[in-house]
Amino acid sequence: MTNDPRFQALDGLPTEELRQRAFSTARHHGDIRFFVDLLRHLPAASDTERLDNSTGDIGLAVDDAVALWREFTGHGLGDAEPVLRASFIDYLLKHEAVEH
Structure with a gap:
């Protein structure tokens, strides 16, 4: 895949531009699964795995999701x-025609 010119074009972009393009593409396709999968890669996501989906945990789950989203969109992606x-x-290779 590294010889694919589309991959090379994307790999040459800054992470923030990749994020913006992937988010835009996912929004265009209404692909909520993309966003959920990304949240699972964030460090604090492991804390949300302990929730048992009871109604008592809904507020905590929402708070955690908001915190994760803020961390993610704050561009401090760290490790x-x-x-x-x-x-x-x-995601972009699968869903977007790279125009460069």
């Missing part, structure tokens, strides 16, 4: 950046 970057590129 998760390589995995998220790969997710953005993979």
Whole structure:
């Protein structure tokens, strides 16, 4: 895949531009699964796995999701950046025609 010119074009972009393009594409397709999968890659996501989906945990789950979203869109991706970057590129290769 590394010889694919589309991959090379995407890989040359900054992570923030990849994020913006992937988010735009996912919004266009109404692909909520993309966003859920990304949230699972964030460090704090492991904390939400302990929730048992009871109604008492809904408020906590919403708070955790908002915190994760703020962390994710705050562009401080830290150690998760390589995995998220790969997710953005993979998603764009599958769903967007690269125009460069």
